[in-house]
Amino acid sequence: MNFIDFIEALFQYQFLQKALFTSIMVGIICGIVGCFIILRGMALMGDAISHAVLPGVAISYMLGISFFFGAVITGVLTAIGIGYVSQNSRIKHDMAIGIMFTSMFAVGIIIITFMKSSADLYHILFGNVLAVRMSDMWMTLGIGVLVIALVVLFYKELLVSTFDPTMAQSYGLPNKWIHYALMVVLTMVTVASLQTVGIVLVVAMLITPAATAYLLTNRLSVMIYLSALIGTIASVFGLYFSFTYNLASGATIVLVSAFMFALAFFFSPSQGLMWKAMKARKNRVELMR
Amino acid sequence: MERAIEIEQLFVSYLGNQVVKDITFSVNKGSLVGIIGPNGAGKSTLMKAALNLISKDKGNVKIFGEPLKRWKTNIAYVPQRSDIDWDFPITVIDVVLLGTYPKLGLFKRPSKNDRAWAFDCLKTVGMEQFSNRQIGELSGGQQQRVFLARALAQKAELFFLDEPFVGIDVASEETIINILRDLKREGKTILVVHHDLSKAESYFDHLLLLNKHMIHFGASEEVLQPEVITRAYANQFSFLQPKGVNVT
Ligand SMILES: Nc1ncnc2c1ncn2[C@@H]1O[C@H](COP(=O)(O)OP(=O)(O)O)[C@@H](O)[C@H]1O
Ligand SMILES: [Mg+2]
Numbered sequence: 001m002n003f004i005d006f007i008e009a010l011f012q013y014q015f016l017q018k019a020l021f022t023s024i025m026v027g028i029i030c031g032i033v034g035c036f037i038i039l040r041g042m043a044l045m046g047d048a049i050s051h052a053v054l055p056g057v058a059i060s061y062m063l064g065i066s067f068f069f070g071a072v073i074t075g076v077l078t079a080i081g082i083g084y085v086s087q088n089s090r091i092k093h094d095m096a097i098g099i100m101f102t103s104m105f106a107v108g109i110i111i112i113t114f115m116k117s118s119a120d121l122y123h124i125l126f127g128n129v130l131a132v133r134m135s136d137m138w139m140t141l142g143i144g145v146l147v148i149a150l151v152v153l154f155y156k157e158l159l160v161s162t163f164d165p166t167m168a169q170s171y172g173l174p175n176k177w178i179h180y181a182l183m184v185v186l187t188m189v190t191v192a193s194l195q196t197v198g199i200v201l202v203v204a205m206l207i208t209p210a211a212t213a214y215l216l217t218n219r220l221s222v223m224i225y226l227s228a229l230i231g232t233i234a235s236v237f238g239l240y241f242s243f244t245y246n247l248a249s250g251a252t253i254v255l256v257s258a259f260m261f262a263l264a265f266f267f268s269p270s271q272g273l274m275w276k277a278m279k280a281r282k283n284r285v286e287l288m289r
Numbered sequence: 290m291e292r293a294i295e296i297e298q299l300f301v302s303y304l305g306n307q308v309v310k311d312i313t314f315s316v317n318k319g320s321l322v323g324i325i326g327p328n329g330a331g332k333s334t335l336m337k338a339a340l341n342l343i344s345k346d347k348g349n350v351k352i353f354g355e356p357l358k359r360w361k362t363n364i365a366y367v368p369q370r371s372d373i374d375w376d377f378p379i380t381v382i383d384v385v386l387l388g389t390y391p392k393l394g395l396f397k398r399p400s401k402n403d404r405a406w407a408f409d410c411l412k413t414v415g416m417e418q419f420s421n422r423q424i425g426e427l428s429g430g431q432q433q434r435v436f437l438a439r440a441l442a443q444k445a446e447l448f449f450l451d452e453p454f455v456g457i458d459v460a461s462e463e464t465i466i467n468i469l470r471d472l473k474r475e476g477k478t479i480l481v482v483h484h485d486l487s488k489a490e491s492y493f494d495h496l497l498l499l500n501k502h503m504i505h506f507g508a509s510e511e512v513l514q515p516e517v518i519t520r521a522y523a524n525q526f527s528f529l530q531p532k533g534v535n536v537t
Contacts, residue, residue, distance in 0.1 A: 171391035172361040218423040223378050
């Protein structure tokens with residue numbers, strides 16, 4: 001099946017439309033939030049929080065309530081726990097992250113074992129975008145709108161507190177609250193991405209498109225747009241490969257974004273390895289003459 | 290004369306280790322004050338504690354007779370080494386533009402005027418031709434000038450600069466001190482941490498000499514007396530005593 005057939009299928013099947021819409025939304029919000037995550041050096045934290053929502057999701061699932069609440073509660077508790085352990089002992093931040101999130105993830109796995117079918121676990125962990133329900137789609141849209149609104153409204157504050165926390169603090173910005181607010185946003189993004197890429201691979205959608213954009217520009221605003229665009233492209237083509245070859249959508253989306261990262265890594269005009277090597281070689285040749 | 294800064298009995302410690310002890314002084318509006326003392330004397334700590342960036346054990350800080358909180362957006366602080374990620378995707382002009390943020394308040398974006406003003410500040414420090422460079426692609430002196438431009442962009446009443454002259458070229462130093470003198474002329478109050486005694490008298494009208502304790506605060510020529518200086522630096526030379534050199 002080629003891309004044209006995929007487009008035709010899109011017009012035909014409603015489930016595919018829902019899948020596409022949800023994936024694009026996820027690509028955009030992960031791309032945006034991911035920029036702040038990587039620039040704050042929180043890639044590992046992003047990984048941790050996205051995994052740590054598992055018990056919350058599992059409990060919500062069992063109680064038959066929306067994933068949203070359970071996920072936000074366990075995600076934020078984990079963020080607070082990590083901060084508490086690393087601030088009150090000689091345990092370093094990355095150690096605290098490693099301990100807390102694996103524990104939460106383990107609790108989640110045990111809770112899920114008590115569920116009826118193991119298909120549920122598989123879908124939570126790896127996503128199942130073709131089974132997106134109307135309610136999931138609206139939740140993703142709601143989270144997307146909220147996240148974009150927050151970033152637009154507090155862009156200035158996010159920029160300062162990310163780039164120069166000392167300056168932010170000196171004129172009275174609450175860095176700590178900004179940090180926790182970002183953690184809440186992170187758990188919401190994870191929830192929004194559950195159906196599309198699944199818990200295990202959310203972090204890839206947060207980091208890879210943002211890192212790709214990071215290689216391409218020297219302006220944060222441009223980086224955010226680029227990252228959202230790259231996330232969107234990854235979602236669309238990932239969905240296409242998933243649908244066509246019957247592969248897990250999370251995996252195909254992540255691989256498409258990894259491919260784009262590789263392109264930027266080698267060919268980015270300012271940072272690309274290839275241009276750097278060529279320039280260095282040119283300089284050497286000129287000196288030889 | 291109006292009192293710009295009043296610091297009373299300031300004590301600061303790190304993990305129970307007191308590094309700033311009982312500092313009391315006040316600075317008049319429109320003065321250019323140097324904070325001097327040997328390495329590790331607690332100069333940076335004093336500045337951070339005065340700005341409430343680290344917690345203090347004791348002490349009271351007043352700005353124009355009011356609590357610090359009410360003046361926060363009116364104080365520009367340039368730390369010793371900015372603890373920032375030099376690879377951050379931000380250009381020189383956008384760094385300077387950050388200086389306009391404190392007074393903008395929530396939800397407001399910088400306007401065209403703010404951008405023009407940021408560019409003016411960049412011109413003042415002689416860095417306008419670098420305005421579109423990424424911030425990491427500058428020399429140490431150039432970075433320092435950009436951060437000074439950002440402080441200028443803030444249109445602050447008070448300026449706190451920590452070692453602005455360290456590791457920079459002569460031309461940059463000249464530019465910076467001239468800018469500080471202009472600020473003083475405009476009635477701004479400036480506090481500068483500095484450790485090079487040779488230029489202290491020509492740069493500052495008042496000096497605070499400390500070595501954990503406060504040694505002396507007063508007019509520059511008064512502080513730069515051999516007996517006074519010796520009291521701050523004596524233990525730096527104690528290794529000379531066995532050789533018969535006595536500096537106390
Ligand atoms: N974050 C910190 N934790 C523990 N000790 C510190 C910290 N910062 C500074 N110190 C110690 O406090 C003393 C004063 O430091 P500082 O204020 O930086 O001195 P100065 O700026 O005068 O060179 C030094 O002995 C230093 O080792
Ligand atoms: Mg210092």
